[in-house]
Amino acid sequence: MNNQENIVILGIESSCDDTSAAVIQNGVIKSNEVAGQAVHKAYGGVVPELASRAHQQNIIPVVDQAIKKAQISRDEISAIAFTRGPGLLGSLLVGTSFAKGFALASGIPLIEINHLQGHVLAHFIKENENDESQPQFPFLCLLVSGGNSQIIIVRDYLDMEVIGQTIDDAAGEAFDKCAKVIGLPYPGGPLIDKLAREGNPEAFKFSEPKIPGLDYSFSGLKTSFLYFIRDNIQDNPDFIEENKSDICASIQHTIIKVLMAKLKRAAKETGIKEIAVAGGVSANSGLREALQKEAEKRDWKLHIPKFDYTTDNAAMIAITGYYKYQKGEFVGQDVAPFARMVINND
Numbered sequence: 001m002n003n004q005e006n007i008v009i010l011g012i013e014s015s016c017d018d019t020s021a022a023v024i025q026n027g028v029i030k031s032n033e034v035a036g037q038a039v040h041k042a043y044g045g046v047v048p049e050l051a052s053r054a055h056q057q058n059i060i061p062v063v064d065q066a067i068k069k070a071q072i073s074r075d076e077i078s079a080i081a082f083t084r085g086p087g088l089l090g091s092l093l094v095g096t097s098f099a100k101g102f103a104l105a106s107g108i109p110l111i112e113i114n115h116l117q118g119h120v121l122a123h124f125i126k127e128n129e130n131d132e133s134q135p136q137f138p139f140l141c142l143l144v145s146g147g148n149s150q151i152i153i154v155r156d157y158l159d160m161e162v163i164g165q166t167i168d169d170a171a172g173e174a175f176d177k178c179a180k181v182i183g184l185p186y187p188g189g190p191l192i193d194k195l196a197r198e199g200n201p202e203a204f205k206f207s208e209p210k211i212p213g214l215d216y217s218f219s220g221l222k223t224s225f226l227y228f229i230r231d232n233i234q235d236n237p238d239f240i241e242e243n244k245s246d247i248c249a250s251i252q253h254t255i256i257k258v259l260m261a262k263l264k265r266a267a268k269e270t271g272i273k274e275i276a277v278a279g280g281v282s283a284n285s286g287l288r289e290a291l292q293k294e295a296e297k298r299d300w301k302l303h304i305p306k307f308d309y310t311t312d313n314a315a316m317i318a319i320t321g322y323y324k325y326q327k328g329e330f331v332g333q334d335v336a337p338f339a340r341m342v343i344n345n346d
């Protein structure tokens with residue numbers, strides 16, 4: 001039988017370019033270590049082969065550090081949870097192989113985690129035993145990252161349904177691609193956010209997508225942005241430099257408007273007023289402001305994750321592992337990573 005009294009989960013995240021390990025004890029965070037990968041900076045994006053090699057170098061020191069910081073001994077760990085997908089296959093393979101080896105050597109269960117479910121369940125990570133800030137079921141989660149833009153109904157920890165999603169680019173991708181067009185380094189999202197604070201969000205207008213239902217589309221917006229910059233540079237070669245903050249504020253404003261429109265619609269259609277946001281783009285200050293404003297207006301109970309849990313981190317993998325452990329959802333040594341995985345109760 002599993003020990004359900006003292007559940008200690010070691011989480012491993014290696015889906016993209018951050019190697020992370022975390023320890024969660026009975027739902028409370030004990031450590032969350034993240035090693036980034038500077039090696040991609042020169043290439044304007046993540047280079048998959050370089051990412052897997054860097055994961056291989058980082059994984060043992062990162063896990064070691066997470067265990068030490070948590071002040072636990074290895075034999076206290078109940079199970080190891082790892083990101084099975086979605087993500088870069090080579091990167092996932094490093095985390096998966098490490099987790100298998102660790103489980104085998106320690107004689108503990110192995111738990112596979114869907115990275116997207118992890119982003120959603122990051123809201124359940126407790127900072128201490130008295131932390132009661134978790135969302136109530138059912139709630140809506142706007143999951144916005146570099147690879148996904150989804151609206152999810154969360155009925156229970158492991159019962160989620162995607163009711164809207166992007167049909168092409170994700171919101172984070174739109175931020176990064178627009179940033180690239182105006183010469184900002186990768187990842188451009190945080191830089192656009194920073195520059196937008198000094199600019200006028202109404203300075204320039206971009207065409208907004210007209211997609212039925214609760215789905216998103218960002219590729220048209222990205223193209224219209226590209227043409228807008230190209231045309232203006234033809235008239236004035238210094239256009240970008242002279243208008244950088246206004247350009248950033250305006251494109252950010254448009255992306256947020258698109259995200260908020262479908263979220264408002266989803267809240268109205270489902271009647272759910274408990275609203276959460278997750279993923280890398282949830283770090284965006286403009287989006288956070290728009291959510292706060294809407295929450296006040298519509299009487300939403302809003303859940304915005306701690307900054308550390310917005311981007312890729314193993315704490316969200318460990319907390320998901322904690323709920324799967326209680327249900328005995330383990331996998332065998334034959335488990336393989338998946339580059340693509342969906343969220344719908346898989």
Ligand code: KG4
Nearest residue numbers: 145146147172187189280281283284311312
């Ligand atoms: O969740 P995440 O770390 O990775 C994926 O799993 O995809 O999200 C990364 C994305 C990148 O596109 C990055 O530009 C964006 O999140 N991002 C932001 C901000 N911080 C990160 N976008 C806008 N504003 C930010 N402050």
